Amino acid sequence: MLDCVAMDVKALADLHEELRVCRLCLVKGFAIVPGAVFRGKAGARVMVVGQAPGVTEVEAKRPFNAGSGRRLFQWLEAAGWQEEQFRAEQYMTAVTKCYPGRSKNGKGDRVPSRAEQRLCRPFLDRELAIIRPKLLILVGRLAIQLVYPARLRLDEIIGTAVYFPPASLANPANLTWEAGECLTRFEPERSPNGRWVVPLPHPSGASLWPNKPQNQVLITHAIDLLRQIREAWGL
Template identity: 30%
Template sequence: MKETMVLDRIDEILASRTYDEFRRRLADSDCPRCALCESRTHIVVSRGNPKAKIMVIGEAPGEKEDLQAKAFVGRAGQVFDQIMASIGLDTNRDMYITNIVKCRPPGNRAPQKAEAEACRPFLEKQLQIIRPKVIVLLGATALRYIAPGIKSFSMKEKAGTLFDIPAFPGAKFMVFYHPAAVFYNSTLRTAMWEHAKILKQFLHDVSSR
C-alpha cells in the first residue's frame, strides 16, 4: 500500500505540466527512491532561471545546498558564479542549475550509480521542461552519469570542449572541471577560466547566426 502511494506520488511529479508544478511537487515529495533520502535535510531541485537556455548540471548538493534547498550556493557555487560573471553571465538570470541527484550524499561523497539511476527520471523531466540549448556539466561525475556511453575519457582532454551526446539531440554539451576541484589547484583554475572563454565565444557565435 505504502509502495503504491510512493509510486503515485512519483508519477504525479513526472506528470507535472509546468516547471513550478514540478519543482513544488518534487521539493515537497519526501522522495524515498534511494538511500540519500535518509540523510538529507531538503530535496534540492535547482537554482536559477527555468527559462534560461543554458542548463548546468553538477553531481550533488553539498552541506549549504542541503540546508538552503538551493543548488550551488556553497563555496563551489560562488567560484562558479565568479567565473561565469567574468564572461558576462549571471548564473541566476542566464542559467538553470541542478544536479544529477537531488539529495546530499553523506560526507559529500560522489553519488553512487544506483542513486543516480533512481534520480534520473527527475533530471529527464527537468531537461524536457527546460529544453536547454547548451548543457554545462560540472565535473567528471556529472559527465559519467549523463552519458554512460562515454566509457572512458580524460578530463584533461575533455574539459573545455564542445560535444554532442546522441541521447540529447538539440543541445550542445561542455564539461568543466568541478569548481570545488579548482580551490587549491591554480593550474585547474587557470584552465577553467580559459574554458569559460570558449563557452563565451560559442554563445557569441550561436547568437550571431
C-alpha cells in the same frame, strides 16, 4: 487551451512539487538528507548540472551556494554572465538533488551511488525535456559522465564541447555521446537549433585539480568556449 509557454510553466511547477516531496532514495535505504535543491524557471536557455547539493545548499535552498558557487561564478563571470542575473534567468540543478551526507573517510561529501543516480535520473530527463537548454554546462565528474565516456580523463575533457545537432534532440533528454560531436573549438556555423554541452571541473575547494597550472589552461579554454557560445547565441 494552454500555449506552449504556459504548458512548460505548468509542467515545471508540477515537477518541482514532486521533487520537493520526493523521498525515493530514503525509502530505498540511502542515507540522503531529503529536500531537493534546484533553481530556475521555464524559459531558461542555459542549464547547469552539478553532482549533488552540499549541506549549505540544502540550508539555503540554493544550488552552488557557498565555496563551490564562488569558484563556479568566477568562471561564468569570466565567460560574461553576472551571478545574480544568471541565477534569476537560467536553470541550475544536479544529477541527484538531495544532500548525500559526508563521505565515510570524512573528506568532503559522499558521491551518490549509481543506484541513487538512476533513481533521480527521470527528474533530470524531465527538466531537460521542459527547459530544452541551448547550452548545458556539466560541472564535475558525475555530471560530465551524463555525456562523456567514463574512460576519458578530465584533462582530455575540459576544454572540449559536444555539439548536438537539432535532429539528435527529437528526444530532448537525448544526451548520448554517440548523438553528439566532440569539438575543441566553437563552430559558429552550427545550427542554433542544436545544443552545446560544455564540461567544467568540480569547483569545490576539496578538488585540487583546478589549481594545477596545466589544468588552469584547460579551464581558460573552457571559459572561452562558453563566452563564444554565449555571444553567438545571445545567451
